[in-house]
Amino acid sequence: MSEAVWNKLKGLPKPTLAELFDADGGRLDLLATRFELGDETCPGAIRFDWSKTHLDAAHIAAFEELAEATDFAGRRAALFAGEIVNPTEGRAAEHTAQRGVGSEESVALAFENHARMAAIVEAIHRGAMGEVKHLIHVGIGGSALGPALAIDALARDGAMVEVHVVSNIDGCALEAAFAKCDPATTMLAVASKTFTTIETMTNAESVxxxxxEHGVQDPYGRVVALTAAPEKAIEWGVDETRILPFSESVGGRYSLWSSIGFPVAMALGWPDFAEFLDGAAAMDIHFRDTNGLANLPLRAAFADQYYTRLRGCQTRAVFAYDERLALLPDYLQQLEMESNGKSVKVDGSPVDGPTAPITWGGVGTDAQHAVFQLLHQGTNLVPVDFIAAIAPGDDLNPAHHRILLSNCFAQGAALMAGKASEDPARAYSGDRPSATILLDEVSPATFGALIAFHEHRTFANAVLMEINPFDQFGVELGKEIAKQIEKGGTAFDPSTEALLQLAGIA
Known part of the structure; x- marks a missing residue:
């Protein structure tokens, strides 16, 4: 049934953005929505503006039909009920339960784990482990990208504990953290779902x-383990009282809300971390209870599918016009490309079209003087997301933020409108799509909602493509070969063998 809908979509006319605005005076009301997070306990709002995309009434109706054909409602219900939605690994995906939205049993377990984490965080802040000024957090993938993003976004005004996130096995990364820390006042957080990840455990041993080497008598006494395998952490040497578990059903790139968020709570304090969870829960409830175009993550997925499947766009760009969100494109790369970079459907049959585009991006206004040349005049059609905040994150002359936002909004207008010129080198074709996400302010609540929006957008895209976004077997092959190299005795292709010889590894 979905194939018939795709055939219908491919046959629809594709009017320009200018034609769409000219034909529909209510377009802005239809495709630009202000999302209110909640009451005073979860304040804030975000404007989601998809009006500068090529979605029109005909495409929207067909995409809503596609959502029905792919059982979007059923797969969404299964997600929130804690049913198996990752069939290749026989697992649920219960990151929303960490925010209080999910099956009753899983929400209760998450509440217990959060209470344990809150108690440890607050005890450390009170001085129960002596003076703690620094935390070195070692993890990789979702165990590092999420904490690094959240801390950079929310803790710039002064962290309660200075956190240094280290993911790379390259020793230069760890040495850079050492240079900023006093061993006597430093703790170590080891974040690994299995507590066997070689990069993470090697870095932890080095810490x-x-x-x-710097006189700490009991280094294991300064370790907190964040894991779904507590028994492995105990075997490694961590005291049971300093192990923060999380459920096996919480995937790595969705784990920021679990005990993997420990360094975020250490930096911000527990009340702000709780507000972060509440903001995400507000988006969870919206996604769970809203249907069709009004569902903001699903609306974004409609546009994503339009550009990948109907317009052949191989990339999607994300530009944060806010220095606090500089790491967001990196975070979204993993979330989207690891989740939806697949070539088979849930049933094992080949995907009959492109799946996830390549996610990339940067920070405005820096990117304007680098990659925007291609966006405006290049031959590639690249849908762009602009993300900004109305309230500035600095106390400088308001001109800074006014110029920043002016540039952000100007870029979207210029991509759409273009500019004619008799000189071809100075002509802009226009009709280039963008979406804008405008936060009232970058707060724990709005930031939580923003990340949850992108998680659900990724899931909605997967449903429309009929793929499983929760496994990541493509990550494993290179790791397996690296282990073979470490063990030695395995023959590889001539190029690889020559490289190993030159590096002195063979």
Whole structure:
């Protein structure tokens, strides 16, 4: 049935953005929505403006038909009920339960784990482990990208504990963290779902060695483990009282809301971390209870599918016009490309079209003097997301923020309108799509809602493509070969063998 809908979509006319605005005076009301997070306990709002995309009434109706054909409602219900939605691994995906929205049993377990984490965070802040000025957090993938983004976005005004997130096995990354820390006042957080990830465990061992070399008598006494395998952490040497577990059904790139968020709570304090969870829960409830075009993540997925499937766009660009969100494009790269970079459907049959585009981006206004040349005049059609905040994050002359936002909004207008010229080198074709996400302010609540929006957008895209967004077997092959190299005795292609010889590894 979905194939018939796709055939219908491919046959629809594709009017320009200018034609769409000219033909429909209510377009802005239809495709630009202010999302209110909640009451005074979860304040804030975000404007989601998809009016500068090529979605029109005919495409919207067909995409809503596609959502019905792919059982979007059923798969969404299964997600929130804690049913198996990752069939290749036989798992649920219960990151929303960490925010209080999910099956009753899973929400209760998440509440218990959060209470345990809150108690440890607050005890450390009170001085129960002595003076703690620094936390080195070692993890990789979702265990590092999410905490790094959240801390950079929310803790710039002064962190309660300075957190240094280290993911790379390259020793230069760890040495850079050491240079900023005093071993006597530093704690270590080890974030690994299995507590066997080689990059993370190697980095953790090196942090312990650094502590010993600088006179810390009991380095294991300064370790907190964040894991779904508590028994492995105990075997490694962490005291049971400093192990923060999370459920096996919480995937790595969706784990920021679990004990993987410990460094965020250490930096912000528990009340702000709780507000972060509440903001995400507000988006969860909207996504769970709203249907069709009014569902904001699903609306975004309609546009995403339009550009990948109907217009052949191989990339999607994300530009944060806010220095606090500089790491957001990196975070979304993993979320979207690891989730939806697949070639088979849930039933194992080949995907009959492109799946996830390549997600990339940067920070405005820097990017305007780098990659925007291609966006405005290049031959590639690239849908762009602009993300900004009305309230500035600085106390400088208001001109700074006014110029920043003026540039953000001007870029979207210019991409759409273009500009004719008799000189071809100075001509802009226009009709280039963009969406704008405008936060009232970058707060724990709005930031939580923003991340949850992108999680659900990723899931909605997967449903429309009939793929499983929760496994990531493509990550494993390179790891397996790296382990073979470490063990030695395995023959590879001539190029790889030559590289190993030159590096002195073979």
């Amino acid at each position: 312990l060695s650094w502590m010993r």
